[in-house]
Amino acid sequence: MLTAAVSFALTAAGVAVAGLRAYRRRFLSATRWFAFALVPAGLYLTGLFPVARTVGSELADWATKLVFDPRVWTGVVLLGVSAALLATTRWAGRRGAVAGGGARPAAGPAPARPAVGANPGGVTGTAPFDPARQTEQPRQAEPQKPAKQQKPAKQARRDDGLGDFSDIEEILRRRGI
CATH class of the missing domain: 1.20.5 (Single alpha-helices involved in coiled-coils or other helix-helix interfaces)
Structure with a gap:
């Protein structure tokens, strides 16, 4: 009432x-x-006031047991150990320390690929931009120069598995970047 x-x-x-x-x-x-x-x-x-009273009293009982009951502290410690083990296995799995089902094969050198943007036909579909005229100039069909042979030093550098970066370097060098 x-x-x-x-x-x-x-x-x-x-x-x-x-x-x-x-x-x-x-x-x-x-x-x-x-x-x-x-x-x-x-x-x-x-009728939610009695429910709120029941929930409040149950939370108070749990908090009292948390402070004074050693069984509850044992459960808290077990939950902490479980969380630590899960985090450790996840971290170790990402680092590759734990082999999942067998050893992974070692990665070899990257396969040689043609340069990005290479056009074997020699004709491109785009015209170069002339900044003086602010327009695109029509491009005439020019035979493309054959690619230079790589020097042995570059070939040795390509064997380290970073061959894709030399392609990117070449593209950036062509564009003046």
């Missing part, structure tokens, strides 16, 4: 504040106050 009186008193007070806000032409604020004022009456009429 006391719960009903308190909840309806809170609702009446909230509706009164909402009415004052509306009288002062602050309709948005009045609507918010009215919405919050309906909450205590709604909680009482749906």
Whole structure:
């Protein structure tokens, strides 16, 4: 009975504040106050106050056991060890320290690939940009020069598995970057 009186008193007070806000032409604020004022009456009429009391008392009992019961502390320690083991195996798996089902084969040198943008026909579909005229100039079909033979030093450098970077370097050098 006391719960009903308190909840309806809170609702009446909230509706009164909402009415004052509306009288002062602050309709948005009045609507918010009215919405919050309906909450205590709604909680009482749906029967959620006893549920909240039960949940609160159960949380208080659990917290009391957490502080004073050694079994609960043992469970907390076990959960911590479990989390640490899961994190360690995930970290070790990413570093490759744990072989999953067998040893992985060692990576060899990257296979040789043609240069990016190489055009064996010698004719390109785009025209170069002339900054002086601010237009594209028509390009005539020119036979493309054959690619230079790589020197032995470059070939040795390509064997380290980073051959793709030499292609990128060549593209950047052509563009003046």
